[in-house]
Amino acid sequence: xxxxxxxxxxxxxxxxxxxxxxxxxxxxxxxxxxxxxxxxxxxxxxxxxxxxxxxxxxxxxxxxxxxxxxxxxxxxxxxxxxxxxxxxxxxxxxxxxxxxxxxxxxxxxxxxxxxxxxxxxxxxxxxxxxxxxxxxxxxxxxxxxxxxxxxxxxxxxxxxxxxxxxxxxxxxxxxxxxxxxxxxxxxxxxxxxxxxxxxxxxxxxxxxxxxxxxxxxxxxxxxxxxxxxxxxxxxxxxxxxxxxxxxxxxxxxxxxxxxxxxxxxxxxxxxxxxxxxxxxxxxxxxxxxxxxxxxxxxxxxxxxxxxxxxxxxxxxxxxxxxxxxxxxxxxxxxxxxxxxxxxxxxxxxxxxxxxxxxxxxxxxxxxxxxxxxxxxxxxxxxxxxxxxxxxxxxxxxxxxxxxxxxxxxxxxxx
Numbered sequence: 556x557x558x559x560x561x562x563x564x565x566x567x568x569x570x571x572x573x574x575x576x577x578x579x580x581x582x583x584x585x586x587x588x589x590x591x592x593x594x595x596x597x598x599x600x601x602x603x604x605x606x607x608x609x610x611x612x613x614x615x616x617x618x619x620x621x622x623x624x625x626x627x628x629x630x631x632x633x634x635x636x637x638x639x640x641x642x643x644x645x646x647x648x649x650x651x652x653x654x655x656x657x658x659x660x661x662x663x664x665x666x667x668x669x670x671x672x673x674x675x676x677x678x679x680x681x682x683x684x685x686x687x688x689x690x691x692x693x694x695x696x697x698x699x700x701x702x703x704x705x706x707x708x709x710x711x712x713x714x715x716x717x718x719x720x721x722x723x724x725x726x727x728x729x730x731x732x733x734x735x736x737x738x739x740x741x742x743x744x745x746x747x748x749x750x751x752x753x754x755x756x757x758x759x760x761x762x763x764x765x766x767x768x769x770x771x772x773x774x775x776x777x778x779x780x781x782x783x784x785x786x787x788x789x790x791x792x793x794x795x796x797x798x799x800x801x802x803x804x805x806x807x808x809x810x811x812x813x814x815x816x817x818x819x820x821x822x823x824x825x826x827x828x829x830x831x832x833x834x835x836x837x838x839x840x841x842x843x844x845x846x847x848x849x850x851x852x853x854x855x856x857x858x859x860x861x862x863x864x865x866x867x868x869x870x871x872x873x874x875x876x877x878x879x880x881x882x883x884x885x886x887x888x889x890x891x892x893x894x895x896x897x898x899x900x901x902x903x904x905x906x907x908x909x910x911x912x913x914x915x916x917x918x919x920x921x922x923x924x925x926x927x928x929x930x931x932x933x934x935x936x937x938x939x940x941x942x943x944x945x946x947x948x949x950x951x952x953x954x955x956x957x958x959x960x961x962x963x964x965x966x967x968x969x
Contacts, residue, residue, distance in 0.1 A: 557730070557732075558592045558730075559619065560593075560617040561618065562617035563595070563596040564597050564610055564622040565578055565623055566598075566622060566624035576598060578623050578708075585718075586619075587736070587779050588734070588777070589736075590725055590732055590733075591724075591725070592764070597609045597612070597613065601633060603637045604637075606641075611641050614703065618701055618702065620703050621706065622705050623708055625708065626674065627707070628670045629670065635676050635705070638678050638703060639679070642703070644679035645678075646676045649677050653672060655692075656671060656675060681705075684706075684716055688711050689709060689712040691707040693705055693706045693707065702728070704717075704724070732782075732783075733784055733788035734780070734781060734788060735795055737779075737799055737810070738810060738812075739776050739810055740773060740774075740809040740818075741774040742772060742808050742815055742958075743961045743965075745769075753765075753767070759798060760778070760795065760798070763778055763780040771957050772954040772957035772961075773957055774806075814844075816844045816845050820855075822967040822968055823967050824853060828903040829901075829902040830854055830856065831897055831899070833858060833907040834859070835860075835883065835909040835910070836909060836952060837959070839860050841906065841956045845960075857900050858900070859896060867892060871891070872899070873891040884909055884910055884911055884921050884925060884927065886939045888927070889929035889939050893929040903933045904930060904933055906931075910924075911924065911926075912948045912952050913951060922943070924944040924946070924951050925941070926941075926943070926944065927939060927940070927941055928942065928962050930962050933966070933967070936966065940958070
C-alpha cells in the first residue's frame with residue numbers, strides 16, 4: 556500500500572533572506588499523520604514565473620501540493636497569478652468575495668485600501684476557502700486528479716485553514732489506505748539518547764515511517780503506519796503507542812499537539828496545585844509559556860523576574876550572606892529563589908531558574924551556559940538541578956525555560 560504524496564511550496568522572499576521557515580515542520584507532521592508521504596519542499600521568492608515553475612514541479616511529483624504565502628493585498632503577493640499561470644487558467648474578480656472582505660474590515664472599523672481588491676481574484680475552477688482570521692481567502696484547485704491548495708502565510712490564518720481542508724484532502728487521495736499515527740513529545744532527554752532507545756521500535760515496524768525532531772531541550776517523535784481498514788489502523792496505533800511509550804515513556808510529557816506547558820497545567824489542575832515562578836536568566840520566558848495556555852489562571856498565580864541581586868533579596872528573601880558565599884548562579888541561590896517565590900506569592904509549588912546566558916559574564920568556575928533550576932513543593936519536597944548548555948544566549952535561555960517546566964511537571968506528578 557503506497558500512501559499518497561504531498562509537496563510544499565513556501566512563498567516569500569524573506570524565507571531566502573534569513574527568516575526561519577516554521578511552516579515546513581508544522582505542515583509535514585500533520586500531512587504525515589493524515590497518511591501523506593511528504594516528498595519535497597521548495598521555498599521561492601515573490602516572482603510569478605518562479606512560483607509557477609515551483610508549482611509545476613510539485614504537481615509533477617505529488618498528489619497534493621500545499622502552497623503557503625503570497626495571498627495578501629500588496630504588490631509582492633503574486634501566488635494567485637502564479638497558480639493561474641501554472642495551470643493555464645484565468646483569474647476573475649468575485650464581487651461576492653469582495654463583499655465578504657469588506658464586511659470583515661467593517662467589523663473592526665478599518666478603512667479598506669483599494670489594493671485589497673486583489674484578494675477577491677480567484678483562479679478559474681477554484682473553490683474558495685474561508686479565512687475567518689484574516690482578509691486573505693484560500694483556494695483549492697483540482698488538476699488531472701491532483702490538488703493544489705493556496706493558503707495565506709501568517710500562521711494564525713494558515714494553520715486553522717489547513718486543519719479545515721486537510722480531512723478533505725486525505726479523503727480525496729486516500730487510495731484505500733488507513734493510517735495509524737502516534738506523536739509523542741519528550742523532554743529531559745537528548746535527541747541521540749531518545750533515538751537509541753527508539754531503535755528497537757523502528758526495527759519492529761519496518762513498514763512504518765518515523766520522524767524525530769529536536770529543539771530547545773525537547774524532542775518530538777512521530778510515527779505512522781499504513782493499514783487496510785479503520786479497525787486495523789486502530790489496533791496498529793494501540794500497539795505502536797505501547798511500543799513507543801515502553802521505550803521512552805519516562806521522558807514523555809505529552810502526545811499529539813499538546814505542549815509541555817499545557818501538560819504541566821493539566822497536572823497542576825488535576826492535583827489542585829498552584830504555581831509561582833522566580834526567573835533570573837530567562838527573564839519571563841517561563842511565565843510567558845505558562846500563560847500561553849488558555850485557563851492558566853486556574854493554577855498559575857504569578858512570578859518575580861529577579862534579574863538583579865537586590866530583587867532576589869528584597870522580593871524573594873534570598874539572604875545576602877547566601878549570595879556573598881555562593882553567588883547568584885548557584886544551587887543554593889536557585890533553591891532559595893524557588894522557596895521565596897512559593898512563600899511570597901502563596902503557591903503550592905515554587906519554580907526558579909538562574910544562570911549565565913552569555914555571551915559575556917562567564918568564568919572558569921561558572922561558564923556561559925551554566926544554569927541551575929529548582930522546584931520547591933508540593934509539601935516539603937525540594938529539588939535542584941545543575942545544567943550546562945552550549946549555543947547562543949537565546950538558545951540557553953529557551954532550553955533553560957524548557958528544563959524548568961519539565962522539573963515542575965515531574966514535581967506536580969509526584
